[in-house]
Amino acid sequence: MIAAVFEQGSGFSVCDVPIPEIGPDDLLVRVEASAICGTDLRVVKNGQRKLTNGDRVVLGHEFTGVVEKAGARQAAHFPEGVRIGVAPNIGCGRCRMCAMALPNMCPDYRAYGINIDGAHAEYVRVVGDSIQQGSVMRLPEGVSPEAAALIEPLSCVVNGSRSVRIGLGDRVVIFGAGPIGLFHVMLARNAGASLAAVVEAMPHRLEAAAAFGADLCIDAREGDVVERILAATDGEGADAAITACSVASVQQQALELLAPLGRVCLFGGLPKGASAAPLDTNLIHYKNLVVTGMTGGAPADFRCALNLTVSGRIDVTRVISHRYPIAEVGAAYDAALRGEGMKIVLEGSA
Ligand SMILES: [Zn+2]
Ligand SMILES: [Zn+2]
Incomplete structure (x- = not known):
């Protein structure tokens, strides 16, 4: 074969x-x-x-x-x-x-x-x-x-999305609009987010994010991402952020754009050596942020993703x-x- x-x-x-x-x-x-x-x-x-x-x-x-x-x-x-x-x-x-x-x-x-x-x-x-x-x-x-x-990649996104506990009315920022980022957009909307913003540098992926229902699509190459999110959230910042890409600098941006008590999931791993990029951990300290990560999905996440797929919800x-x-x-x-x-x-x- x-x-x-x-x-x-x-x-x-x-x-x-x-x-x-x-x-x-x-x-x-x-x-x-x-x-x-x-x-x-x-x-x-x-x-x-x-x-x-x-x-x-x-x-x-x-x-x-x-x-x-x-x-x-x-x-x-x-x-x-x-x-x-x-x-x-x-x-x-x-x-x-x-x-x-x-x-x-x-x-x-x-x-x-x-x-x-x-x-x-x-x-x-x-x-x-x-x-x-x-x-x-x-x-x-x-x-x-x-x-x-595609249930398997969705199961990993279920695992990551769950870790930042997106709830009704939350304002959510997703870095990266590859397949994983787009799944995150769908799950955030499904969970009742009032804003699903996507940050992405590739034009065709920004278009995809809009087609998938992102409320705000930010071109990472233009302007200040943190300012754009603050402007879109009445200066308050986002409730949750997910880094669905392997770019070290967005991890710091995610900490900056979160509101106090915000949650961030470092979903995408970084290439070897890139994790040396500095993070201002005082942002975590003074804003009482929750920082999580995840890798893969468990059988329970797979069952959850299966149900979301079979029901047609996703x-x-x-x-x-x-x-x-x-x-x-x-x-x-x-x-x-x-x-x-x-x-x-x-x-x-x-
Ligand atoms: Zn995979
Ligand atoms: Zn074991």
């Missing part, structure tokens, strides 16, 4: 690899749709610290598919033909974070497309540990494969800009690495 493979030390290639073998606790899943994430691109560009030189992994952790073959111990629960979604992180099962059902916080987590074979391929093996940890969910009829493939497919058949996965990665468009979805061979 065709697969997008990353080899630590050598890089990305499109390969013909064997269809995965499964054990009695596993599922063989025919991938119906998968999406390329910034994390996949970071692995391609910088490698993965969980891999050692020469390790090969099939990329892709945002996916859905139907059970092609179930291991003997799973057949009763996940019969052939059932469509599933998978929260991609697998915890060790022994640590405190795992005991709290937060495999995304486990120091020894494994994940599809990171250090076990992922879903940018025709088939993926869903390992028994995923099922054991409640990370594999049957999907109801009516959710399209491409929507199902239409995740609106962030899709490109669709490629899996046979053209190389071209899809080229486009993603060029930074074109928004979300790129790979469609499985039926």
